[in-house]
Amino acid sequence: MSNEKQFDAAEEVRDMSFDRRPSKVDFNHLEKVTTNTPEWNDLRDDAMRAEENEKSMGLMDSLRNYPKAVFWSVAISLCIIMEGYDTQVLGNVIALSEFRQKFGFDTGAEGDARYQLTAAWQTAVTQAPTIGCFFGIFISSWAQDRWGYRRTLQIALVFLTGVIFIVFFAVNVQMLFVGELLCGLPWGAFSSSAVSYASDVTPIPLRGYLTTYINLCWIIGQMIGAGILRKVTTLPGANAYRIPFAVQWFWPIPLFILVTLAPESPWFLVRAGRLAEAKRVVERLSKKGEKVDSDATVAMMVRTNQLEIDHETGSTYADCFKGVDRRRTEIACVVWMCQQLCGMVFCGSPTYFFLQAGLKQENAFSLNLGITGIAFVGTVASWITLTIMGRRPPFVVGMACMCALMWVIGGLSWPADSGGGGAWAQAGLVMLFVFIYDFTIGPLTYCVVGEVSSTRLRSKTVGLARNAYNIIGICAGILNTYMINATEWNLKGRAAFVWGGTSLICTIWCYFRLPEMKGRSYRELDLLFERRVPARQFKHTIIDEYEEQ
Numbered sequence: 001m002s003n004e005k006q007f008d009a010a011e012e013v014r015d016m017s018f019d020r021r022p023s024k025v026d027f028n029h030l031e032k033v034t035t036n037t038p039e040w041n042d043l044r045d046d047a048m049r050a051e052e053n054e055k056s057m058g059l060m061d062s063l064r065n066y067p068k069a070v071f072w073s074v075a076i077s078l079c080i081i082m083e084g085y086d087t088q089v090l091g092n093v094i095a096l097s098e099f100r101q102k103f104g105f106d107t108g109a110e111g112d113a114r115y116q117l118t119a120a121w122q123t124a125v126t127q128a129p130t131i132g133c134f135f136g137i138f139i140s141s142w143a144q145d146r147w148g149y150r151r152t153l154q155i156a157l158v159f160l161t162g163v164i165f166i167v168f169f170a171v172n173v174q175m176l177f178v179g180e181l182l183c184g185l186p187w188g189a190f191s192s193s194a195v196s197y198a199s200d201v202t203p204i205p206l207r208g209y210l211t212t213y214i215n216l217c218w219i220i221g222q223m224i225g226a227g228i229l230r231k232v233t234t235l236p237g238a239n240a241y242r243i244p245f246a247v248q249w250f251w252p253i254p255l256f257i258l259v260t261l262a263p264e265s266p267w268f269l270v271r272a273g274r275l276a277e278a279k280r281v282v283e284r285l286s287k288k289g290e291k292v293d294s295d296a297t298v299a300m301m302v303r304t305n306q307l308e309i310d311h312e313t314g315s316t317y318a319d320c321f322k323g324v325d326r327r328r329t330e331i332a333c334v335v336w337m338c339q340q341l342c343g344m345v346f347c348g349s350p351t352y353f354f355l356q357a358g359l360k361q362e363n364a365f366s367l368n369l370g371i372t373g374i375a376f377v378g379t380v381a382s383w384i385t386l387t388i389m390g391r392r393p394p395f396v397v398g399m400a401c402m403c404a405l406m407w408v409i410g411g412l413s414w415p416a417d418s419g420g421g422g423a424w425a426q427a428g429l430v431m432l433f434v435f436i437y438d439f440t441i442g443p444l445t446y447c448v449v450g451e452v453s454s455t456r457l458r459s460k461t462v463g464l465a466r467n468a469y470n471i472i473g474i475c476a477g478i479l480n481t482y483m484i485n486a487t488e489w490n491l492k493g494r495a496a497f498v499w500g501g502t503s504l505i506c507t508i509w510c511y512f513r514l515p516e517m518k519g520r521s522y523r524e525l526d527l528l529f530e531r532r533v534p535a536r537q538f539k540h541t542i543i544d545e546y547e548e549q
Helices: 003-015 040-056 060-064 067-077 080-093 097-103 119-147 148-166 175-202 204-232 239-250 252-261 264-271 276-287 293-311 326-343 348-357 361-389 392-411 413-417 421-439 441-452 455-483 493-514 523-531
Strands: none
Touching: 003 060, 040 204, 040 293, 040 348, 060 067, 060 204, 067 175, 067 204, 067 252, 067 276, 080 097, 080 119, 080 148, 080 175, 080 204, 080 239, 080 252, 097 239, 097 264, 119 148, 119 455, 148 175, 148 239, 175 204, 175 264, 175 348, 175 455, 204 239, 204 361, 204 441, 264 276, 264 293, 264 455, 276 293, 293 455, 293 523, 326 392, 326 441, 326 455, 326 493, 326 523, 361 392, 361 421, 361 441, 392 413, 392 421, 392 441, 413 493, 421 441, 421 493, 441 455, 455 493
């Protein structure tokens, strides 16, 4: 058989898996359907057909049929680059001697260690965006349910453009703190909107890739930040730290244009009762043809939304802690907390630690830039394990490996005190740790959080989970700062023992509580949680397409 005939035969086999019957319900002339309306049975048939068609798509089929959904998900996720960039800059700018000289005090020591921030102000400056992000998430979650993702992001970008002026022109550490605190408010909108939007607009086969891509955007931001910090180490005076702050003005305008042109989430429109508009958005997100029926796709969303209403799923923060949604909120919160408790707060901003371990400033920033490159490679490689293994196995194994590395890094702290190979060995293990993190739990957390919540509570659950991450991040950041600060506890690498203990607890939780959600529709996930299926049995439990109770 010729190659052309083989290709045609393969296409025919794939096409046979798609049900192309015409939709029975036309949402151009229908704005409300419930289980009590005459159209419900027809809608359910359309919904089942759309769900099976979506699940039967392979990766290439999904890319061919939803190219615009991929583009807009990628575009909205670019907002995370700013958050990743600032995390990198704020976490490592304290290693610049010019920054410490401007905002710190004279310790009387020799060389780069002469000027230091007090532990209190070092903590305040590095944690200010996180505190702002905490409140920004609650504000943005309310705004998302009221106005949608597009309007929320537009307001956040305009606000950010203005408050960057405070950071750039800061004349003392107090003014810098206020500026970073205000910058955190729109970053809260970015961190919660990107996950929810990617989960809403992409089909089942692409959901994992485009939610984990958010972690790649975070890393791209960190790479840019690390590269700029490496370049400014030789600049004299205030430019050494003001240039990294000024770069933040580059993002808002192009991102505002993309957000303005992007379609709204069809799930948001369904929840708002704007079904005809939801249909137009689905048509805009998909490729015109026979494989994506916009009416049937909207019917699938309506059916899932109604199923959650029938199961008494509300739309408030209190509802996140009621019934089966309490378990879903727990999973979302704890997997994001794992990102902090695994030891990433220790390894994620390593420049200051490297300096305290005895490495020169130039070498420390070079290693920091190399670590962001490793993180990029790890995230891209995670798409392979995501395809083959799903979510649960690489997450659990990754936690176990990072737990072991924390104990080894801590054990090397005594040889590192004498200089030489010990400090470099720790640096090498930190780089390995970052690779494992971004190969496993780093990107997979976005995927798990985006999938585990009910559709009616998605923005609230994502917001709560991200704030759980922020709260643990603040506490862990304060603790880590005091542990490694040269003027406080000065534990250096021995601080890794603390994170070795917390990562062990997280590993045990993941084994017993983290379910496998690969390939499941949101309706199936609703029913699995309603059945209270144990986490280790999620993968093999069968859900009938007609099942609704």
